[in-house]
Amino acid sequence: MKAVVKPGPVKGAEWRDVDIPTIGPNDLLVKVQAAAICGTDNHIYEWTPWAQERVTPPMIFGHEYAGEVVEVGSAVAGWQVGDLVAAETHIPCLQCYQCRTGRQHTCEQMRIIGVHVDGAFSEYAALPVACAWKLPSGTSPELGAILEPIGVAANGLFKDRIDGASVAIIGCGPIGIFGAQLAVAAGARQLFATDINAYRRDMARRIVPEATVLNPLEDDVEAIVAEATEGRGVDVAIELSGSQPGTEQAFNILAKGGRVSLVGLPSRPITLEMTGAIIYREAVVYGSTGRLMWDTWYQVDALLKAGAFDPTPVITHRFPMSAFDEALELTRGGNAGKVILTP
Ligand SMILES: [Zn+2]
Ligand SMILES: [Zn+2]
Structure with missing residues (x-):
């Protein structure tokens, strides 16, 4: 063969x-x-x-x-x-x-x-x-x-309930798009999706019209999410970029008591200001691998x-x-x- x-x-x-x-x-x-x-x-x-x-x-x-x-x-x-x-x-x-x-x-x-x-x-x-x-x-x-x-997307997303949640997907590669689709399918009430790549943002807009698709290099993602969530932030963030800015953003837009699933694999260590990002926020952090x-x-x-x-x-x-x-x-x-x- x-x-x-x-x-x-x-x-x-x-x-x-x-x-x-x-x-x-x-x-x-x-x-x-x-x-x-x-x-x-x-x-x-x-x-x-x-x-x-x-x-x-x-x-x-x-x-x-x-x-x-x-x-x-x-x-x-x-x-x-x-x-x-x-x-x-x-x-x-x-x-x-x-x-x-x-x-x-x-x-x-x-x-x-x-x-x-x-x-x-x-x-x-x-x-x-x-x-x-x-x-x-x-x-x-x-x-x-x-x-x-x-x-992979489902495992990151379904760590806890999604129905009625506001959800942010950080990274609109295929797994991010699948995650956005699954979030809608599972009853998320609000959905944000970010990517620095224009092709991927277009793909997200085309395939998941329910999502507010943002470019973190140009859009003020934190302000837009805050405005749309009455200042609270999202209940759920799925981090797929594996990048320093993407990971920071996942926490910065998270509501107090919200949860983050870390799915994207960083190629180098990530630094977080943990006091604000996790501790005072009482964030729940999941590592998520495979299915x-x-x-x-x-x-x-x-x-x-x-x-x-x-x-x-x-x-x-x-x-x-x-x-x-x-x-x-x-x-x-x-x-x-x-x-x-x-x-
Ligand atoms: Zn694979
Ligand atoms: Zn075994």
């Missing part, structure tokens, strides 16, 4: 012939029908320090995907050839304290598909059944491929089945998988929503 392979500890990747994976007793072999590009994939392609610490080449990367089951491991029950599947990317050990207490997504021996083991920018992929989410027949593979990042297995998937599935939101407009570009160079380049500029690769 063909696959996008990280050949060695250098920048770039190759479209190579490799063997179709052989599966273990607890795996499914999936014919990949759609794979989405994530920021992680660019770290691996660019061979950033983040990737150097985690990835051992040669390796196939890519982890947000959906496809059709073409072979079922001998110990697997409940799956059949022909089933449609979407991948959860955390591979839990199922034995450790975290796994045994309902926190598989923070497993002590966590491995990640497309980071620690071969991923899905390929024609076929081996998927541990512990990471398999069954899709109703007829589900579009593109929708299946973006459930993983939708879940709850499988609570988040059921939440998103229920909202999709109810027709409460449609995430597919966030998919803005499609490429054949062999054009991965061009596709990854496009996403690095930030001037794209979700980009889908098709083998």
Whole structure:
């Protein structure tokens, strides 16, 4: 089969012939029908320090995907050839304290598909059944491929109730847009979304018309939020930028007793004036990573089945998988929503 392979500890990747994976007793072999590009994939392609610490080449990367089951491991029950599947990317050990207490997504021996083991920018992929989410027949593979990042947004947002809340989304990349859509779907009464990138602000306005979309470099975000919330600030802020100004802003616009979910990954330490930002504010701060297995998937599935939101407009570009160079380049500029690769 063909696959996008990280050949060695250098920048770039190759479209190579490799063997179709052989599966273990607890795996499914999936014919990949759609794979989405994530920021992680660019770290691996660019061979950033983040990737150097985690990835051992040669390796196939890519982890947000959906496809059709073409072979079922001998110990697997409940799956059949022909089933449609979407991948959860955390591979839990199922034995450790975290796994045994309902926190598989923070497993002590966590491995990640497309980071620690071969991923899905390929024609076929081996998927541990512990990471398999069954899709109703007829589900579009593109929708299946973006459930993983939708879940990242849902996990950050649904740490506590959203109905009736005023919500700020800091960062309007795909996860931010999904978060804004989910906030509306879950009954938020007010929604603000900020980004420094014009393409992303336009995407937010187009896809989530309920949101007040702001440019933190030009708009006085704190004043606008204060005005709209009778001086209180927002009840919930979701920080997706991973930046110093974005993180400060998340707290500066937060109501007393409000909550912040920190989702975006900073590339360097963040400084906060904690007395005002957190302590006097009695802010509740959540770290949020990945998705709850499988609570988040059921939440998103229920909202999709109810027709409460449609995430597919966030998919803005499609490429054949062999054009991965061009596709990854496009996403690095930030001037794209979700980009889908098709083998
Ligand atoms: Zn991802
Ligand atoms: Zn574990």
